[in-house]
């Protein structure tokens with residue numbers, strides 16, 4: 475069963491960057507893409523625990539800042555042989571707040 479969580483305003487995240495949120499006992503990285511899209515994935519890199527919210531993003535992937543492994547933001551799959559990230563449904567509500575389903 476999924477639960478909806480209202481996080482902070484999308485405007486808290488600079489365009490083209492990510493931010494980590496604690497949701498229950500999970501850490502989830504939310505990215506505000508340059509094309510206006512929003513993506514949410516597990517925030518801890520499966521390679522060695524790097525902070526994915528601090529990684530570089532483009533429209534499709536995030537690159538972990540520690541050892542540069544790359545993950546697809548839509549599927550969570552790694553392009554560089556690592557275990558996948560968990561992808562979470564995320565929308566922005568009419569108040570401009572991030573709403574996540576976990």
Ligand code: FES
Nearest residue numbers: 519522524538541
């Ligand atoms: S911890 Fe992310 S690539 Fe190593």
